[in-house]
Amino acid sequence: MATFHFLDPGPLIDKELVLKVSEKTLPDPVLNVAPSYRFKMSRLDRAIEMGRIDLRVGNSHNLVMYAGHIGYRVHAEYRGHHYAARSVRLLIPLARAHNLGTLWITCNPDNWPSRRACELAGLELVEIVDLPPTIDMYYQGERQKCRYRLKL
Numbered sequence: 001m002a003t004f005h006f007l008d009p010g011p012l013i014d015k016e017l018v019l020k021v022s023e024k025t026l027p028d029p030v031l032n033v034a035p036s037y038r039f040k041m042s043r044l045d046r047a048i049e050m051g052r053i054d055l056r057v058g059n060s061h062n063l064v065m066y067a068g069h070i071g072y073r074v075h076a077e078y079r080g081h082h083y084a085a086r087s088v089r090l091l092i093p094l095a096r097a098h099n100l101g102t103l104w105i106t107c108n109p110d111n112w113p114s115r116r117a118c119e120l121a122g123l124e125l126v127e128i129v130d131l132p133p134t135i136d137m138y139y140q141g142e143r144q145k146c147r148y149r150l151k152l
Contacts, residue, residue, distance in 0.1 A: 004026065004027050004035045004057070006024050006035070006037070007094065007097050007098065009021065009037070009091075009093075009094045010093075012039070012090040012091070013044070013090075014086045014087075014089070014090055015086075016043045016044045016045065017041065017042075017043065017044075017083055017086050017087065017090075018041075018042050018043065018044055019039040019040070019041060019053065019087055019090055019091070020039060020040050020042065021037055021038070021039055022038050022039060022040040022052070023037075023038040024036070024037055024038070025038070027058070032060065032062065034056040034057055034058035034060065034063055035056070035057045035058065036054050036055060036056040036057065037054065037055045037057075037094070038052060038053075038054050039052060039053050039054070039055075039087070039091075040052055041053060041074065041078075041083055041087055049075070050074060050075055050078035050083060051072065051073050051074035051075050051078060051083060051084070051087075052072065052073055053070065053071070053072040053073075053084070053087040053088070053091065054070065054071045054072070055069060055070055055091050055094060055095060056068070056069050056070070056071070057069070057095075057098045057100070059100070059101075062135060063104075064104050065106075065129060065145075065147070066106060066129070066131060066135060066137060066145055067106065067137075068104045068105045068106035068107075068145075068147075068148075069095065069100060069103050069104050069105065070088055070091065070095075070103065070105045071105075072084045072087060072088070072114075072117070079113065082117070082120055084113075084114070084117035084121075085116075085117040085118075085119075085120035085121040086121075088105070088117065088118075088121035088123075089121050089122070092150070092152065095152060096152045100152055101151070101152055102149055102150070102151050102152060103123070103149070103150040103151075103152055104147060104148065104149055105118050105121075105123055105148045105150075106145040106146060106147055106148070107145065107146050107148070108142060108144070108145065108146070109128055109144050109145075109146050115146060115148075118146075118148040119148075121150070122150055123148035123149055123150045124148065124149055124150070125146060125147070125148055126147045126148065126149045127146075127147050128144050128145070128146050128147070129144065129145055129147060130143065130144055131143055131144060131145060
């Protein structure tokens with residue numbers, strides 16, 4: 001099995017939005033965990049965390065179909081500034097550097113802010129899929145995922 005190498009993403013800045021690596025997770029094939037980067041969203045003028053965004057590297061079936069390469073959360077008091085969409089765009093060069101080919105983001109069908117963030121970031125809705133009862137998200141009460149795609 002090949003060793004995974006984390007890359008230096010370089011500066012990730014869009015106007016006042018800054019992404020900084022806060023955590024890196026090594027792959028764990030036993031637990032079906034892809035290697036990932038976690039970034040803290042903050043502003044240039046303050047170090048307060050406004051949210052987070054993860055980039056998961058790999059193309060396993062569950063990752064591509066249900067979890068997606070990117071997951072994000074913007075804290076309630078910072079919503080409305082398109083930080084999620086802007087953060088996704090900042091991570092596109094890093095996704096390309098990892099040769100992902102296609103970037104997949106998933107979200108629940110009733111999560112309209114997340115769906116809008118995908119659209120603003122340039123992704124297209126491909127389909128809405130039913131979750132199989134064998135995955136964790138199903139056990140947590142989720143039943144479907146929207147699958148958004150961006151060809152890199």
